[in-house]
Amino acid sequence: MSDLLLGARMAFSGGRDGWARALLTAFGVGIGVALLLLAAAVPAMLQGRQARGDARFDFRLGEQLPAAANTLLVAPFDTEFRDRPVRGRLVRPEGPQAPLPPGVSALPRDGEVVVSPALKELLDSPEGSLFAPRLGGAEVVGTIGPQGLPGPHELAFYLGSDTLGSDGSNRIDAFGGGPPSEEFGPTLILLVVIIFVVLLLPIAVFLGAAVRFGGEPRERRLAALRLIGADRRMTRRIAAGEAVVGALLGIVVGGLLFAVGRQLVPLVTLWDISVYAGDVRPSLPIVALIVVAVPVVAVVVSLIALRRVAIEPLGVTRRASTTRRRLWWRLIPPAIGLVLLEPLVSDVRAVGEALTRHQVAAGVVLLLIGAVTLLPWLVDLLVRRLGRGPVAWQLAIRRLQLDSATSARLVSGVAVAVAGTIGLQMLFTGVQRQYTTETGEDPTRATSYVRLFDIPEGSAAMNQLLAVPGVTGGTGTLWARIARDGSSPEAAPAGYLRIGDCRALAEYAELGRCADGDVFRSLGPPDDGPSIDAFVPGTRIAVGERAASWTLPADTRTVPARANPIGWKRSEILATPGAIEAGRIGPLSVETYLDFDRDDPDTLERLRNTAVQLTRTSWVGRLSATAQADRFVTIQRGLYVGVVVTLLLIGVSMLVGLLEQLRERRRLLAMLVAVGTRRATLAWSVFWQTVVPVLIGLTVAVAFGLALGSVLLRMVNMPISVSWPVIGMSTGLAAAAVLLVTGLGLPALWRLMNPVGLRAE
Amino acid sequence: MSIGQTFLGLLEAGPRHGYDLKRAYDERFSHTRPLHFGQVYATLSRLLKNGLVEIDAVEPGEGPERKRYAITAAGVTDVQQWLSQPERPDLYLQNTLYTKVVLALLTGRAAADLLDIQRAEHLRVMRELTRRKAGGDLADQLICDHALFHLEADLRWLELTAARLDDLAGKVRA
Amino acid sequence: MTVEPLLVADQLTKSFGPTTALERASLQILAGEVVAVMGPSGSGKSTLLHCLAGIVAPDSGQVRYQGRDIGAMSDTARSALRRGEFGFVFQFGQLVPELTCLENVALPLRLNRLGRRAAERRAAEWLERLEVAEVSGKRPGEVSGGQGQRVAVARALVTAPKVIFADEPTGALDSLNGERVMRLLTDAARQTHAAVVLVTHEARVAAYSDREVVVRDGRTTGMERSGVAA
Numbered sequence A: 001m002s003d004l005l006l007g008a009r010m011a012f013s014g015g016r017d018g019w020a021r022a023l024l025t026a027f028g029v030g031i032g033v034a035l036l037l038l039a040a041a042v043p044a045m046l047q048g049r050q051a052r053g054d055a056r057f058d059f060r061l062g063e064q065l066p067a068a069a070n071t072l073l074v075a076p077f078d079t080e081f082r083d084r085p086v087r088g089r090l091v092r093p094e095g096p097q098a099p100l101p102p103g104v105s106a107l108p109r110d111g112e113v114v115v116s117p118a119l120k121e122l123l124d125s126p127e128g129s130l131f132a133p134r135l136g137g138a139e140v141v142g143t144i145g146p147q148g149l150p151g152p153h154e155l156a157f158y159l160g161s162d163t164l165g166s167d168g169s170n171r172i173d174a175f176g177g178g179p180p181s182e183e184f185g186p187t188l189i190l191l192v193v194i195i196f197v198v199l200l201l202p203i204a205v206f207l208g209a210a211v212r213f214g215g216e217p218r219e220r221r222l223a224a225l226r227l228i229g230a231d232r233r234m235t236r237r238i239a240a241g242e243a244v245v246g247a248l249l250g251i252v253v254g255g256l257l258f259a260v261g262r263q264l265v266p267l268v269t270l271w272d273i274s275v276y277a278g279d280v281r282p283s284l285p286i287v288a289l290i291v292v293a294v295p296v297v298a299v300v301v302s303l304i305a306l307r308r309v310a311i312e313p314l315g316v317t318r319r320a321s322t323t324r325r326r327l328w329w330r331l332i333p334p335a336i337g338l339v340l341l342e343p344l345v346s347d348v349r350a351v352g353e354a355l356t357r358h359q360v361a362a363g364v365v366l367l368l369i370g371a372v373t374l375l376p377w378l379v380d381l382l383v384r385r386l387g388r389g390p391v392a393w394q395l396a397i398r399r400l401q402l403d404s405a406t407s408a409r410l411v412s413g414v415a416v417a418v419a420g421t422i423g424l425q426m427l428f429t430g431v432q433r434q435y436t437t438e439t440g441e442d443p444t445r446a447t448s449y450v451r452l453f454d455i456p457e458g459s460a461a462m463n464q465l466l467a468v469p470g471v472t473g474g475t476g477t478l479w480a481r482i483a484r485d486g487s488s489p490e491a492a493p494a495g496y497l498r499i500g501d502c503r504a505l506a507e508y509a510e511l512g513r514c515a516d517g518d519v520f521r522s523l524g525p526p527d528d529g530p531s532i533d534a535f536v537p538g539t540r541i542a543v544g545e546r547a548a549s550w551t552l553p554a555d556t557r558t559v560p561a562r563a564n565p566i567g568w569k570r571s572e573i574l575a576t577p578g579a580i581e582a583g584r585i586g587p588l589s590v591e592t593y594l595d596f597d598r599d600d601p602d603t604l605e606r607l608r609n610t611a612v613q614l615t616r617t618s619w620v621g622r623l624s625a626t627a628q629a630d631r632f633v634t635i636q637r638g639l640y641v642g643v644v645v646t647l648l649l650i651g652v653s654m655l656v657g658l659l660e661q662l663r664e665r666r667r668l669l670a671m672l673v674a675v676g677t678r679r680a681t682l683a684w685s686v687f688w689q690t691v692v693p694v695l696i697g698l699t700v701a702v703a704f705g706l707a708l709g710s711v712l713l714r715m716v717n718m719p720i721s722v723s724w725p726v727i728g729m730s731t732g733l734a735a736a737a738v739l740l741v742t743g744l745g746l747p748a749l750w751r752l753m754n755p756v757g758l759r760a761e
Numbered sequence B: 001m002s003i004g005q006t007f008l009g010l011l012e013a014g015p016r017h018g019y020d021l022k023r024a025y026d027e028r029f030s031h032t033r034p035l036h037f038g039q040v041y042a043t044l045s046r047l048l049k050n051g052l053v054e055i056d057a058v059e060p061g062e063g064p065e066r067k068r069y070a071i072t073a074a075g076v077t078d079v080q081q082w083l084s085q086p087e088r089p090d091l092y093l094q095n096t097l098y099t100k101v102v103l104a105l106l107t108g109r110a111a112a113d114l115l116d117i118q119r120a121e122h123l124r125v126m127r128e129l130t131r132r133k134a135g136g137d138l139a140d141q142l143i144c145d146h147a148l149f150h151l152e153a154d155l156r157w158l159e160l161t162a163a164r165l166d167d168l169a170g171k172v173r174a
Numbered sequence C: 001m002t003v004e005p006l007l008v009a010d011q012l013t014k015s016f017g018p019t020t021a022l023e024r025a026s027l028q029i030l031a032g033e034v035v036a037v038m039g040p041s042g043s044g045k046s047t048l049l050h051c052l053a054g055i056v057a058p059d060s061g062q063v064r065y066q067g068r069d070i071g072a073m074s075d076t077a078r079s080a081l082r083r084g085e086f087g088f089v090f091q092f093g094q095l096v097p098e099l100t101c102l103e104n105v106a107l108p109l110r111l112n113r114l115g116r117r118a119a120e121r122r123a124a125e126w127l128e129r130l131e132v133a134e135v136s137g138k139r140p141g142e143v144s145g146g147q148g149q150r151v152a153v154a155r156a157l158v159t160a161p162k163v164i165f166a167d168e169p170t171g172a173l174d175s176l177n178g179e180r181v182m183r184l185l186t187d188a189a190r191q192t193h194a195a196v197v198l199v200t201h202e203a204r205v206a207a208y209s210d211r212e213v214v215v216r217d218g219r220t221t222g223m224e225r226s227g228v229a230a
C-alpha cells in the first residue's frame, strides 16, 4: 500500500517535467474518457431527439375530424435555406382550445409567426432578408422552446394564417401520437454497431498509449529506486500506483472535458443535426464501468509495459530488442473474429437479435484487434530488412530497429481506424445501391426547377420567376389535366395538356419542325402515365379545372416524347401558345427549368421567395443526378466525422510520443548539429521514422479493411467489390494526420537542435 | 624556504620590531617549528647588510628586540621578484607556494597570477615528462608517471587554493 | 616570420542571462598545434570552445577561421564548415546509439555526401588506427567507455579535419584509458597536421598539449607566449 502511495507521489515528482508528464497523461486519458462518455451518451441523445420529433407529429391518420373548438388546421409549409431544411407549418386555430404545438406558448395569429431560435437568428442576420419574404412579412411574436425542437439549431416556424382552408391541410386536436418513428433496419443496426466498434477501438489504443506517456523517465526513476533497495515487486507496485494516479486524474479531466464539451455541443451543427446539451447524458452503468475500467486498464497496461523491460539497479535494459516477436498468438484474435463472423455471413436477418449483435461486435473487434497484434510483428520483420540508404533514412531505420514497439503501438491506432473505415465504407458503397436512387435528373440541362400548382396567372408567374435576379435563362410551360369532352378533368383526369413555346416544349418531346400555333401529341413509353391514344386529331377535349372545351387541331403531329430535365418522359398533348388561349382555361400549373450560376446560392433562395409568394404549394429544387436515403447519409457522415476525430486523437498521441522522444534525444540532436549535420537531414530522419511504420500500418489496415469489408458485404449478400476511392480517402486522411504530426513536431525539432542542448545532463 | 623574503613581505605592510616579526611568522607559517631568535636576528642582519631593510627606530633599552625594522625600496623589489619567480616544481613544495600565496594576498598582489605562473611552469615540466614517456621504455614511463602524478597533485592543490582565494584573502586580512 | 593563425578568437563576450560566461576572451590557434584550455569549472571553457567552433554565436567579438569571420557566415555555411573542416570529441553521449560503431564513424563522411561503401571503408581504417577495429559491428551501448571514446576520436578524425575540438575527452575514463585516448588523438592529429583545441582540467591530459590557455571568470589569462609573434 505504501508502495502504491509512493508511486502516486512519484507521478508528480521530477519538477516541471514531472508535472508536465502527469498532466499529459491526465489529458490524454481525459480525452479518451470524454469520448467514451460521449459515445455512451449517443443512445440517449438520439432518443431525446426522436422523442421530441415524435411529440410534434401533426398528421392525423384515419378519419377526418369535424371542426370544433379544440381543433387546429395545420398545413406543411416546408422549405429549405442554403441546403438546410426548414420545417414550416401554417396553422389556423378553429377554436379557443386549439392544441398548442410543443414549445409554443401561444398560437400565432394571421400575419404572425413563431420561429425557432435558430431561425430567429437567421432572420436577424444580414441574410435574413433572403428568407423573410417567405413568411410574407409576418411579425415574429415568439420563439419555439427546446421541448418543441429536436435540436437547438433546427430551422422551424409556425406561421399563422386566416385563409388556410381544410383542403391541403390537416385538422388535428392534439400534437404527437403518431406511429413511433421507423426503427433502424438490421443492416443499419449492423452498421451502427460496427461504427461504434471502429471508433472506440482506436480510442482504447489511444488510452493505452496515453497511460504510457513518459515511460522512459519513469523506468529510469524505478531503476534509481532499485538502486536504493526496492525489489521487483515493489517497483511493480510503485508503477501501478503511478498509473492509477494518472488514470484517476484522467477520469477527472475526462469528466470535466465532457461537462465542458457537453455545453459546447449545442454550438455545433453537423449536417442539419444539432443536439441539446441536456440530451448528452451517458447512462449510469456505463459511467460506472468507465470509472472502474480505465484505472484497471491503466494498471494492466503499465504492468505489461514493465514486463518488456528489466529494471535493474544499474538502469533499464530492454528485453524486447533481443527476443524475436512470435507470430502464432498474434494470429489468434483475427482467427477467432472470423470464426465468430462466419455463421452470420449467410444470414444478415439474424443481426437484429441482441445475441447476434454482440457476436457481430465481438467478431469485428477481434478482427480489428488482429491488426493491432500483428502490426508490431510486421514492423519488426520489415524494418529488419531495411537500412541501406541516405543518412536520414539510415538514422530512422536504425532507430526503428532498436525500438519499433513504441511506434508500432501508436500506429496500430491509425491502422485500426483506417481498417475499420475501409471495411465500413466498402459496406456503404455496396449497400448504397440499395439506398441511393438515381434521380434521373439531368443537371446539365438546367440548374433548378420550380413547380407551382394551380395558379391563376400562370404566364405572369413564369415571367416573374424568369425575372428573379440571378436567373440567366430557362424555359417554362403551363400544364393542366384534360379529359374527354363531357367529363371533368379534375375528377377523372385522362391526360395532360402542356402549353409552351417551341423552345420550352422541346424539353419534353423530339418536336422536329415547330412554329407558333402547332400542336403535338407526344408519345411516351406505354406503361408510363396515362395514354393519349384517345386524343386523336379533331377530338374535343375538356381542359383544366373549368373543363374549358378545346378541339385538337387536325394537323396535330405525333412525335416521340423526350425525358424532361428531371427525367420524366410521358405521353401528353403539347401546344404552342398560338394554338390555345391559356387565359381562358383557368388556374394552371407552372413548370419551369431555370439556369443560373450554380455557385451563387442566393439566386435559389430568391427563387424560393418568389415561388412562395406565388402559391403555398410550390416545389423549388436543384437538379442533381442522385439522391440518398437521409438516414444513410447521416450515418456515413457520422463515420467520417468520427474517423477524423479519431485520427486527430491518434495524431495527438503520436505527436506526444514524437516530442517525448525528441526531448530524450536532445543531447544527441545537439551533438549531431554541432558536428555539422544539416537540419534537413535530421528533419527527414524524423519524417521517415514516423512515416515508415505508418506506411506499414496502412498496408496492414488496407488488408484488414478489405477483409472486414468483404465479410460485411457477404453478410448482407452483396457482391464483393473494392472501392479504390474509399481506400484512397481513408489512407489519405491517415497520411494527412501523420504529415500534420511530423509538421507540428518540426518546430520542436528545430528548437532542440539548438547547441545549447549539448549541456543537457 | 626563504625566511628573508618572507620577512620582507611581512614588513611591506609596515615597520615592525624583530620580536613582532618572529611572532607573525610563527603564527602564519610555522606553527609547529617556531623560529629561533638566533635565526631571526641572523636573517635581519643579512637583510640589513644587503640594504633590503633599514632601522626605522630604536627604542630606549638594550638588545636587538628594541629595534624596529622597515623595508627599503630594494627590499620591495626583492619581494616582487621572488613572488613572480616560479618555484622549481618539486615534491612537497606546497609550503613555499602557500607562503607565496598568503604573502601575495597580504601585500595586495594578484594571487591568481601567481598560481597561473606556477601552473604554467608545472605544465612545462609535465609536458617534458609526457614527451619523455612517449619515447621511453617501460621503466622510463613508470618513472615519468610517478613524477607526473605528483605534479598533478600539486596542481590540483593549486587549483583548490585558487578556488578558495577569496576565503583565504578574507581570513588573512582579518 | 609570422605564421597566419588558423583560428582566431578576438574579444569574445557571451552571457547567458545574468551569467557572463565569456568576457573579452581572445585566443589564437596555429595550424597543427595542440592547445589545452584549462580553468576552473564554470569558468567558460566549454562556451569558448563552442564559440570557436561556430556552435554558439558570441554576443560580441569575432571568430575568424582562415581569415573568414565565422559569425558572418550563414548557418548552412557554418554547418558545412563543421562537417568538413572541424572534428569533435565530447565527454560522452556523442555516438548515435542506434548506429553501429562503424556507421557512427562513417557518419561525417556520409554527411559530406560520400557513398556508403567508400565511407565505411575509410571508417574501418580509422577504427583500426585507433585500435578499436573489433567493435566496428557493435552498437555504442555495447562497448566500453574507453572504446567508445576511441570510436569518437576516429569519428572526429575521419574527415581529415583542420581543427579538432575536444571537450573533456577523457572526463569519463580512468587514467590509463584516458592517456591512451590522448596519445592516439594527439599522435593522429600531429600526423595529419590537425590543430587540437583541448578543453580539460586534468593536468596530465593538458600535458599532451603544446601550450595552454587558462580561462578564469570568462577571461583568457593565457600566457599568450606562443610562437605567434616569434
Ligand SMILES: Nc1ncnc2c1ncn2[C@@H]1O[C@H](COP(=O)(O)OP(=O)(O)OP(=O)(O)O)[C@@H](O)[C@H]1O
Residues within 6 Å of the ligand: A756, A759, C016, C017, C019, C020, C021, C039, C040, C041, C042, C043, C044, C045, C046, C047, C048, C201
Ligand atoms: N546554455 C546556458 N545557459 C545558461 N548558462 C550557461 C549556459 N552555458 C553556460 N552557462 C554558464 O556559463 C558559465 C560557463 O559555462 P561553461 O560550460 O563554459 O563552463 P566550463 O568552463 O566548461 O565548466 P566545466 O569545467 O564545469 O565544464 C557557467 O556559469 C554556466 O552556468
Ligand SMILES: [Mg+2]
Residues within 6 Å of the ligand: C045, C046, C047, C167
Ligand atoms: Mg565544460
